[in-house]
Amino acid sequence: MNIGIDLGGTKIQVGIEKDGKIIHKTRALLKEKDxxxxxxxxxIQFIKPLTLHKVDGIGIGVPSVVDVEKGIVYNVTNIPSWEKVALKDILEEEFNLPVFVNNDVNCFTIGEHKFGLGKNYSCMVGMSIGTGLGSxxxxxxxxxxxxxxxxxxxxxxxxxxxxxxxxxxxxxxSAFYETTALEAFTAAKKGDAKAxxxxxxxxxxxxxxxQVVMYTYDPEAIVIGGSVANAYPYFEASMRQSFGDFIYPESIKKLNIHLTKNEDIALLGAAALVDLSLEHANGVVRK
Known part of the structure; x- marks a missing residue:
């Protein structure tokens, strides 16, 4: 069992992965981000109760670029005080467990590939739509x-x-309609023509x-997640219509597009960082 942590710009959620499911999950808004x-x-206080269980390590996804080897995170989105944080060293010293850090959308994608809708694909891309867009x-x-x-x-x-x-x-x-995605989603569910x-x-x-993903990576599948993905039924048709000018139509026909179904998939992916990293350690013993 491993601890998984999903750190966002406004919230934190943690849990333990056991047999492909998250147990002991808790979440809260981040406080005093400055x-x-x-x-x-x-x-640390969120993680501490989970270390009372027999766990092998800690994996954490953060919305930033990461020095994966050293576990240093840089310029975390919407957390101004996290300009350069040696997160791996801090948490390993605190808990005496191996800690592995990666980008949050990478964790989402690992989760889908290992536990979710991407299990049957060797080449796939996860796309997370929220306040930004990451893959x-x-x-x-x-x-x-x-x-x-x-x-x-x-x-x-x-x-x-x-x-x-x-x-x-x-x-x-917000840029074009002076509203939010959530408000537009709520209105669309009511049949509002403008929404x-x-x-x-x-x-x-x-x-x-x-199309950019297709031209760049040509994957077997794309799995879409993030808060905006909830509105997929309202933008799927126009998305697919836009594929009409894709220069390789046969590739588009073969592409599998899935909508994530597991709200814990990013936590599962974060927890999986532990096993994936230890598998690649080539016999190096970590504390």
Whole structure:
């Protein structure tokens, strides 16, 4: 059993992975994000009760680039005090357990590949749509994170007058319609014509993001997650319509697109960092 931690810009959730499921899960809003010591103490206090169980290690996903080997996180999204944090060293000293750190969307993608809808694919991409747009990449059944753990940041690629995530994330609704994705989703469920048109426009832009993934990685499957993914029924049709100008139509026909079904998948992926890292340790004994 391993502890998994999903650290977001506004919240933290933790749990223990056992037999492909999360047990002892807790979650809360992050407090005093401008104070590094305060946020670290909150993370530590959340983890501490779980270490009373027999666990092999701790895996944590964070919304930032990571020095995966050293476990240092940089410039964590929406947590101003986390500019450079040696998270692995801090938590290993606190708990005397091996700790492994990675990007949060990479953890989501690992979770889907190991426990979820990506299990049957050797090459897949996880796309998480929230306030931003991030991706995780599995190639040959292994996570590809790049040298700086920055591979998959397709949302930051130039698109129109901004970048992709400006148009293909929750930001789209505040930027163009003075509303939120949640409000637009709620209205669409009630059949509001204006909201349905907004989601149709969003789907066109998200389809462009999918095309970027196809041209770049040509995966067997894409698994879509994140808070905005709940509205998938309202933007799927326009997303698929946007594929009409994709230069390799046969590739699009073969592409499998799935919507995540497990709310704990990022926690499962974070917990899986422990086993994956120890498997790659080539016999090196970790404390």
């Amino acid at each position: 104070d590094l010591r305060s946020t670290l103490d909150q993370v 995780g990449i599995i190639i040959g059944n292994k996570l590809y994170a790049g040298i700086n753990c920055g591979a998959g940041e397709i949302g930051l690629l130039p698109y129109k007058d901004k970048n992709i995530e400006f148009y293909a994330s929750g930001n789209f609704f 349905l048109d907004q989601w149709a426009a969003f789907g066109h832009h998200f389809g462009a993001a999918v």
